[in-house]
Amino acid sequence: MPGKMTLSHAGFHVYDMPAMVDFYTGVVGLKVTDRADDDRICFLSADPDNHHQMLMVRGRETEIGKKHFNHMAFRVDSLAQVKEVYRRVKDHPGASDVSPRTHGNAWSVYFKDPEGNMAEVFVDTPWHCRQPFAEPIDLDKTEEEIAEDTLALLEKETTAEKFDEWKARFREELGLD
Numbered sequence: 118m119p120g121k122m123t124l125s126h127a128g129f130h131v132y133d134m135p136a137m138v139d140f141y142t143g144v145v146g147l148k149v150t151d152r153a154d155d156d157r158i159c160f161l162s163a164d165p166d167n168h169h170q171m172l173m174v175r176g177r178e179t180e181i182g183k184k185h186f187n188h189m190a191f192r193v194d195s196l197a198q199v200k201e202v203y204r205r206v207k208d209h210p211g212a213s214d215v216s217p218r219t220h221g222n223a224w225s226v227y228f229k230d231p232e233g234n235m236a237e238v239f240v241d242t243p244w245h246c247r248q249p250f251a252e253p254i255d256l257d258k259t260e261e262e263i264a265e266d267t268l269a270l271l272e273k274e275t276t277a278e279k280f281d282e283w284k285a286r287f288r289e290e291l292g293l294d
């Protein structure tokens with residue numbers, strides 16, 4: 118059964134709901150779209166097409182630092198937005214492991230939220246290359262410099278191509294054309 122599916126949301130349990138809601142609204146840039154009266158569950162989004170992109174539920178039992186979850190990723194529209202989130206996260210005392218990287222097909226900032234969950238905010242680049250591919254980038258540089266640095270990395274990658282070419286092949290594989 119071919120067809121397109123878009124990732125809509127991730128959900129996880131939290132210890133400290135107010136601190137986690139403050140982080141994802143005030144620092145990462147999401148809005149609370151709904152929450153239970155007793156704050157047992159909270160829905161957040163920054164996309165009118167998704168009522169919630171993440172939901173947090175009180176009652177986390179696993180210790181912070183124990184592996185239970187890898188990461189969730191928010192796509193934004195511009196490199197300027199990624200740079201802005203990077204600046205805010207870097208200045209936030211509760212965030213840790215702030216790591217700007219390019220996957221060739223994305224410019225990303227990864228970070229851990231105040232409860233140690235890894236999140237990513239990224240924008241697509243115009244290119245694609247075989248994954249996994251992750252190289253550090255300097256998000257303090259200008260957008261032009263970041264693009265130049267990424268192109269220099271991709272020159273060494275034999276699988277690098279235009280994102281549109283990869284998309285066209287995958288559409289065909291999914292039977293969408």
Ligand SMILES: [Fe+2]
Binds near residue numbers: 188189190
């Ligand atoms: Fe990711």
